Amino acid sequence: MSRFLYFLALVFVFLTSTNIQKTAATPSSYSENHKMFVKSACNSTTYPDKCYKSLSTYSTAIKSDPIKLCTTALKLNVKSAKEATSVVSKLLKKSQKSAVGRKSKMVPETLILKDCLEEMEDTIVELKLAITEMKTIRDGDSISEHITNVRTWVSSALTDEGTCTDGFEEVKVNRETKKTVMKVVQELATTTSNTLALITNLSY
Numbered sequence: 123m124s125r126f127l128y129f130l131a132l133v134f135v136f137l138t139s140t141n142i143q144k145t146a147a148t149p150s151s152y153s154e155n156h157k158m159f160v161k162s163a164c165n166s167t168t169y170p171d172k173c174y175k176s177l178s179t180y181s182t183a184i185k186s187d188p189i190k191l192c193t194t195a196l197k198l199n200v201k202s203a204k205e206a207t208s209v210v211s212k213l214l215k216k217s218q219k220s221a222v223g224r225k226s227k228m229v230p231e232t233l234i235l236k237d238c239l240e241e242m243e244d245t246i247v248e249l250k251l252a253i254t255e256m257k258t259i260r261d262g263d264s265i266s267e268h269i270t271n272v273r274t275w276v277s278s279a280l281t282d283e284g285t286c287t288d289g290f291e292e293v294k295v296n297r298e299t300k301k302t303v304m305k306v307v308q309e310l311a312t313t314t315s316n317t318l319a320l321i322t323n324l325s326y
Contacts, residue, residue: 156181163191167319169312176313188324192272193256195317200249203279206310207242210286213299214239231295238286238303245314248279252321269324276318283311 160181164173176198177184177191184190214235221232252275259268287307290300 153182156185159186160184160191163188163320163323164316166323167316169316172312173316173320189256189259192317192321192324193253195320196249196253196256196276199276199279199313199317200246200253202310202313203242203246203249206306207239207246209306210235210239210242210303213302217296217299230293231299234289234293234295235299235303237289238307241282241286242307245279245282245310248275248282249314249317251275252279269321273318273321276314276321280311280314280318283307283314287311 157178160177161174164170164177167173173195177194180194184194214232217232217235221229252272255268255272255275259265259272287304290303
């Protein structure tokens, strides 16, 4: 009898450990599936590597939900827009300070930075409006209309970013100022372009 019980104990331990291994493997497989969903979606964007790098971190929360994917992309886009706006704002303040007592030498640069800052602020507003619109998509009515509205807001944001950099091509400004603005705004534009692509390919 003792041998029989011993045998049963071994079987129980084996089955239990096997079951634990399966349970532990399940979350991992789900996580990989979610990352594959994000990667597949990002492959449709203009900058797929950047898209995946930024969104894969949130794959567990996104799961395989296209609405959550686009909403997350929009929120990250707003964050990037705020960072770019901060850079432009600091450069504007610096330019305004330098322009004091210098007649009109720094005026063109100050005006271009001011216009750019306004475009960046508009970008933030439009991306936030897109997020608000995304929340209405699950309501059931006029889903395609809501998606179109989101696409319109993001497209407008991308246009504003382009308008900002266009100003620096038209007027001669400090080389370092131009270089800094072009870098941060163009970087933001790649993020916005990816967000727009994700929303354009959104099917729900």
